[in-house]
Amino acid sequence: ETAVFQTPNYHVTQVGNEVSFNCKQTLGHDTMYWYKQDSKKLLKIMFSYNNKQLIVNETVPRRFSPQSSDKAHLNLRIKSVEPEDSAVYLCASSFRGNTLYFGEGSRLIVV
Template sequence: DTAVSQTPKYLVTQMGNDKSIKCEQNLGHDTMYWYKQDSKKFLKIMFSYNNKELIINETVPNRFSPKSPDKAHLNLHINSLELGDSAVYFCASSRNTYEQYFGPGTRLTVT
């Protein structure tokens, strides 16, 4: 019974391509997040949605666009991928301001 799932787990693609990562949670939470973890393990928030409304939009390139079709899903679309986008991307969800539940991560490698 996976709580927060992400697909794909691994994504290898070339510079300039467009790709999407999908996230789904079955916890009934109203807030979802996207994080980026770099090679030095620094975990930084990118976006957050509460009840399908964007509430956190960190300083990320506008090549990154989140989409929340409903409360249970938050997808991340990335246009014109660059080498520096290589990282592990984590989706998370929470109920209000309480603990966050993380997905298993998507390792993106841009060549």
């Protein structure tokens, strides 16, 4: 049963455009994450938020920014997409660092 909801599931856009992905979790978890899964299936963490505070910010390009209104929501904004941003973006949540629960992913294609 899905409890981490991502929208949109699929998005095609042109280089230079702005894109936002939304994520909501209904599990009452205290931490949310964004991962990037590339074409080789490699998963890399991009951001995590704990109680509205950014606690991990890996060396991702500055055009990426997380946005959170409360602990149940963590959106991902890409200011000016580039071809290498084509990937699946996975949102996840956890409670006190325990098991990760993932959404179904948002596939981005940059043309």
